Amino acid sequence: MEIEIKARIERQEDVVQKLRSLGAKYIKTEKQEDVYFNHPSRDFSTTDEALRIRSAGGIFSLTYKGPKIDKITKTREEYETEVSDIDETEKILEKLGFKKAGSVVKTRVCYRLGVFSVMLDSVEGLGDFVEIEKESGFYKEEELIKLLAKLGIDERAVERRSYLELLKSR
C-alpha cells in the first residue's frame, strides 16, 4: 500500500523553509522520466490504475498502481520492481499489447520528515507540487492532511489527479 497525498504549491522555497523549520532531512534531487502505458483490454483511465516505467538517476523501475481507495488522498496498492534494461522492458510491454499513454518529466527534491517522505516536484508543463508519502504502517488520511497544513498548504490545493491526467486535460 502506498499512502500518499499531493497538492499544488505556489512557491517551492516557502515549503522548503517550512520543511527545514520542522527538522526535515534533505535526501536527494533527481530528474524522473516516466512513461505510462495503457492496458491491452481495459482502460486504465476508467479503472483508475497505472502502469509506469520510470528512469531516474540511472535506475529503471516498473510500477503498477491500483485504484485509489479513498476520497482525498492518493492512497492505493502499489507494486514495483527495478528492471535492468529499460528498452527491453518497453518492448515486452509493447509486445503484450500495452500502448504508451504519455510521459511525465519532473525534477523531484526529496526530504525525510519522521515516517514521511516529502517530495517537491517541478513537473514540465504543469508547475510545482508537493507529495507526502508514508510507505507502510497504520493508515490515517488525517495525518497526511495535518502535515500538509503544517507545511502551509491548504486542503483545497489537494490534487488527486495524476500528473499524466493533468497533462492530458490541459
Place this chain on the structure above:
Amino acid sequence: MEIEIKARIERQEDVVQKLRSLGAKYIKTEKQEDVYFNHPSRDFSTTDEALRIRSAGGIFSLTYKGPKIDKITKTREEYETEVSDIDETEKILEKLGFKKAGSVVKTRVCYRLGVFSVMLDSVEGLGDFVEIEKESGFYKEEELIKLLAKLGIDERAVERRSYLELLKSR
C-alpha cells in the same frame, strides 16, 4: 531474435562426450525455475507466445517470446530484462490480469561451442533435452540441424513444443 533448436536426448553423458571432443567449453550448471503466464485477453497457447519469470542462481528475469517463425527450429523474437524483485514482478503481472499457466523446473548445464550455446536440460517430469542457441547474427536453420547431427542427435528427436506444453500434454 533468438535462434534456437531443441531435441530430446537419451543419455546426457553421450552428448557431453561429443561436446568435449568438439572442443566445447563448459560454462556453468544452474537450477532454473520458470513460471509462465497467460495473457488477460489473448491465449498464448494459440498465438504461440510466452511470458516467463525465471529464477536462476539468485537472478530473476522477465522474458517475452514471440511466435516461432519457422517449421523446425524454435527461432523467435525474444525480449528480456533482469528484475530485482520476483514477488513484486509476479504481483504486477497478476494485477494486470496475467494468469499463471504453469511452471517448469530444470537443471541446465551450459557449454559454449564457437558461436553456439549448447544447454543440457534435465527437466523435472520430462527427462533430458539439448538446446542449441545462437544469440544473433545471420540465421540459417541448417547450421543448427548440422550441429545437432555432430552431437549424435537425429533430426527426428527435434522437439518444437515448449517444456510447458509437454508438461501439460502428459
